[in-house]
Amino acid sequence: MSEDAVRLLPADEGSWDLGSYLRRGGYASARKAVTGMAPADIIAEVRKAGLRGRGGAGFPAGLKWSFVPQGGPGPRYLCVNADEGEPGTFKDRAILVRDPHRLLEGMIVAAFAVGIRTAVIYVRGEYARLAGRLREAIAEAQGRGFLGRGIFGSAFDLEVIVHLGAGAYICGEETALLESIEGRRGLPRLKPPFPAVVGLFGSPTVINNVETLAAVPAIIGRGADWYTAIGQSKDCGVRLFSLSGAVRRPGLYELPTGMPLRTIIEDFGGGPPEGVAIKAVIPGGLSAPLLRADELGVPMDFESMGQACSMVGSAGIVVIGDRTPILEVLEVMARFYAHESCGQCTPCRIGTSWIHKTVTRIAGGHGRSSDIDLILRLTDGMKGRTFCPFGDAAALPMHALVAKFRDELEREVGR
Amino acid sequence: MSYVPSAEARERIDRAVAAYPEESAALLPVLHLIQGESGHISPEAEAWVAARLGIPPIRVREVVTFYTMFRRRPSGQTVIQVCRNLSCTLAGAEGVVAALRRELGLGPGDGDTASDGSVSLVTVECLGNCDRAPCLQVDGIDRGPVTPEAAVAIVREIRGR
Numbered sequence: 001m002s003e004d005a006v007r008l009l010p011a012d013e014g015s016w017d018l019g020s021y022l023r024r025g026g027y028a029s030a031r032k033a034v035t036g037m038a039p040a041d042i043i044a045e046v047r048k049a050g051l052r053g054r055g056g057a058g059f060p061a062g063l064k065w066s067f068v069p070q071g072g073p074g075p076r077y078l079c080v081n082a083d084e085g086e087p088g089t090f091k092d093r094a095i096l097v098r099d100p101h102r103l104l105e106g107m108i109v110a111a112f113a114v115g116i117r118t119a120v121i122y123v124r125g126e127y128a129r130l131a132g133r134l135r136e137a138i139a140e141a142q143g144r145g146f147l148g149r150g151i152f153g154s155a156f157d158l159e160v161i162v163h164l165g166a167g168a169y170i171c172g173e174e175t176a177l178l179e180s181i182e183g184r185r186g187l188p189r190l191k192p193p194f195p196a197v198v199g200l201f202g203s204p205t206v207i208n209n210v211e212t213l214a215a216v217p218a219i220i221g222r223g224a225d226w227y228t229a230i231g232q233s234k235d236c237g238v239r240l241f242s243l244s245g246a247v248r249r250p251g252l253y254e255l256p257t258g259m260p261l262r263t264i265i266e267d268f269g270g271g272p273p274e275g276v277a278i279k280a281v282i283p284g285g286l287s288a289p290l291l292r293a294d295e296l297g298v299p300m301d302f303e304s305m306g307q308a309c310s311m312v313g314s315a316g317i318v319v320i321g322d323r324t325p326i327l328e329v330l331e332v333m334a335r336f337y338a339h340e341s342c343g344q345c346t347p348c349r350i351g352t353s354w355i356h357k358t359v360t361r362i363a364g365g366h367g368r369s370s371d372i373d374l375i376l377r378l379t380d381g382m383k384g385r386t387f388c389p390f391g392d393a394a395a396l397p398m399h400a401l402v403a404k405f406r407d408e409l410e411r412e413v414g415r
Numbered sequence: 416m417s418y419v420p421s422a423e424a425r426e427r428i429d430r431a432v433a434a435y436p437e438e439s440a441a442l443l444p445v446l447h448l449i450q451g452e453s454g455h456i457s458p459e460a461e462a463w464v465a466a467r468l469g470i471p472p473i474r475v476r477e478v479v480t481f482y483t484m485f486r487r488r489p490s491g492q493t494v495i496q497v498c499r500n501l502s503c504t505l506a507g508a509e510g511v512v513a514a515l516r517r518e519l520g521l522g523p524g525d526g527d528t529a530s531d532g533s534v535s536l537v538t539v540e541c542l543g544n545c546d547r548a549p550c551l552q553v554d555g556i557d558r559g560p561v562t563p564e565a566a567v568a569i570v571r572e573i574r575g576r
Binding site: 163181333336 | 435436437439440441442443444446447470477478481483484485496499501504505506539540541543545546547548556557
């Protein structure tokens, strides 16, 4: 591991408990925020740190907090998105297993800054075992007066509910997540109104990813200037990069934002195994359009990846080796999006299932010469025509794959 | 046949309902509790939940059928979930699925149970364990990376218990 590595997250799960976290200086930032800072100053510090959402969309966290109307009657809610489902991503799992108190501390700061007294952590159903540890951590924090009533002896209260999902990728979309907490199918809501104004149970709501909130204690503790100095580009701070696929050392790497994709794969992941060359790389979870082997010099920051017509997304990097037929990758994508489309918007429901049918036909050896253009046309029909970002998240990566590897797919159809 | 959860489950259901600002928000946790006790969610259980939370039965049916982890038919004593999303496919997940189906005597039907009732096999999308691909979960416990032989050994161990 190079000296570029920044270690905020413990290397293993041996020190997740409260005692260990306190020895690492834990809860000092929350205490500082709750007992010594004005809410507006906390929000200003997080905005200055340039912290952008780590779930995929990259929305500035401090700005999101500032959208919640201040004053007025009625509750406000904080929803923590731990519905990690973007294929190729396993970072929130690591935070929940190794450092759950860092998440809780970030939640305390966020809730205090926005005037929230109830938080709901939405944990995907497949992480039920991890939710058990999270509940233990919450009980530990309550026992020390860090959660519950009169936190740090102040007048600030915060109650935390752990809510388990039940296997639906779409519930990672923030308004589908709200529907799911309310006990309904995860059908995304039409926006506006945005959740900051009309969210959970119709009340103003902040929704942040696990990794986003876990970054907050260090920002409050060491200051925004410290945080912004870490990044290697316009993006600030560190990120957790999930690395899997055709690499020698798959795993989770905590690195400054803006490091070139190739450096992460070669220097940290050890490059592809012996005798394998890189064919393509998915840089930010399955929904991020893939890059060819000659496009890997792009820095892993929002702007650079956007210019390369892809996205950093959830920073889930999947390396595809040259022995893997690109059709196999397309089959996985087509099946996944057809299965996970909630079915609410016609372009997405019909588009994903039609693409799946077409790709299955090609894979079965019955492809037609018009099939490749049909897939491209169907993705064009989905883009920008759905309630939620799922339509684009399905259309863009499948379009990019077909456009970039058209020759190989033509050969499959012509077989 | 009417359905009533055990006294212990009813007590846990009461606590789950009390945790939420609105009772109907407890629908997912209540369904998890019932499935945890019964192994699946029957139409009778759906009716009981609807009455308990004061919501129309159709809303319970909608939720049970929307979320893939809720099962509407009895499952085996152990449920194995095998991931076959991209990282796992690149690492040979299809071979793991094929070996498990052969060992359990199952066809391609998803969620089917071996004839001795020991194991149900479900293929799922990403389990968020991609650096340990190919991976699977045995009753929610993560295992990986697993070869086809290791997956078969897991099944034999379960059936030998």
